[in-house]
Amino acid sequence: MPEGHTIHRAARLQRRRFAGEVLEVDSPQGRFSDGAAELNGRRLEGVDALGKHLFHRWEGDLTVHIHLGLFGKFKVFTDAEKAPEPSDGTRMRWVGSSGAMYLSGPTACEIISAEQEEELRQRIGPDPLAVRKGDLERVKASLARRSTPIAQVLLDQAVVAGIGNVYRAEFCFLAGVDPRMPAREVDEPTVEHIWNLSISLMKVGERIGRIVTVDPAEVGAKKPGDLRRGSRLYVYKRAGQSCRRCTAPIMSTELANRRVWWCPTCQPS
DNA sequence: GTGTCATGCGTAT
DNA sequence: TACGCCTGACACG
Numbered sequence: 001m002p003e004g005h006t007i008h009r010a011a012r013l014q015r016r017r018f019a020g021e022v023l024e025v026d027s028p029q030g031r032f033s034d035g036a037a038e039l040n041g042r043r044l045e046g047v048d049a050l051g052k053h054l055f056h057r058w059e060g061d062l063t064v065h066i067h068l069g070l071f072g073k074f075k076v077f078t079d080a081e082k083a084p085e086p087s088d089g090t091r092m093r094w095v096g097s098s099g100a101m102y103l104s105g106p107t108a109c110e111i112i113s114a115e116q117e118e119e120l121r122q123r124i125g126p127d128p129l130a131v132r133k134g135d136l137e138r139v140k141a142s143l144a145r146r147s148t149p150i151a152q153v154l155l156d157q158a159v160v161a162g163i164g165n166v167y168r169a170e171f172c173f174l175a176g177v178d179p180r181m182p183a184r185e186v187d188e189p190t191v192e193h194i195w196n197l198s199i200s201l202m203k204v205g206e207r208i209g210r211i212v213t214v215d216p217a218e219v220g221a222k223k224p225g226d227l228r229r230g231s232r233l234y235v236y237k238r239a240g241q242s243c244r245r246c247t248a249p250i251m252s253t254e255l256a257n258r259r260v261w262w263c264p265t266c267q268p269s
Numbered sequence: 270g271t272g273t274c275a276t277g278c279g280t281a282t
Numbered sequence: 283t284a285c286g287c288c289t290g291a292c293a294c295g
Contacts, residue, residue, distance in 0.1 A: 068288095069287080069288055069289095070289085071287095072288075087290090091288095105288050107287075256283085
């Protein structure tokens with residue numbers, strides 16, 4: 001279930017478990033057979049993430065680029081002996097002395113050159129999970145140039161990297177912004193608020209492996225991880241249900257082929 | 270079993 | 283704006 005937090009979390013967990021290991025790599029599905037043969041028997045040196053992209057660094061200066069798309073999944077097994085048979089769709093599998101990793105359904109799983117990686121990184125905007133100096137200014141500048149709806153711009157990976165359909169709806173709610181408002185009409189303090197929300201909430205998501213935007217205190221819980229399915233989000237997929245803050249019915253519409261939800265009272269136009 | 274839907278994105282029209 | 287692509291979970295009959 002991949003927004004940026006999923007990718008950064010996968011990178012962290014894979015790094016911790018597998019970095020430094022020599023791995024046996026194959027492609028049960030067959031669609032990454034050549035790549036797997038190239039990697040097989042090499043040491044995995046590192047794993048890093050940017051936005052929704054993940055990079056495996058292999059011995060011999062080989063980089064594998066992975067993008068999960070909508071369906072991609074990483075599965076890590078701590079005991080390779082007990083790992084199940086890979087499904088027919090397992091694109092890449094690796095096995096080492098500290099476990100196994102299966103990848104299925106990715107949009108991209110490919111060995112890329114340094115030039116290709118550079119080109120890719122050029123297209124990726126500020127990542128709330130890998131903040132660099134000047135990021136907020138870049139985000140402000142991008143938004144100020146766009147007349148398209150704020151919620152649509154927040155999905156543009158060149159503007160902010162890692163936000164997906166769940167977070168964008170939730171950030172607009174928490175910032176009190178109608179998702180249909182033209183991006184350039186959103187005032188600067190609100191843009192800053194959205195940026196700060198993305199940093200703090202995606203960090204929570206990265207840590208617990210789940211998107212939680214509801215303030216635990218608002219529902220009598222101690223921490224985000226304690227919130228149950230169905231009470232973790234304010235607006236996403238809650239059309240017709242009542243707003244957790246004001247009880248107005250949640251609205252929804254489609255923007256550029258993606259559905260978005262909002263509270264007409266808490267997010268006035 | 271079949272149909273539908275999904276936290277994404279590139280390309281064609 | 284629409285479509286194709288990637289896979290799996292779930293609702294329905």
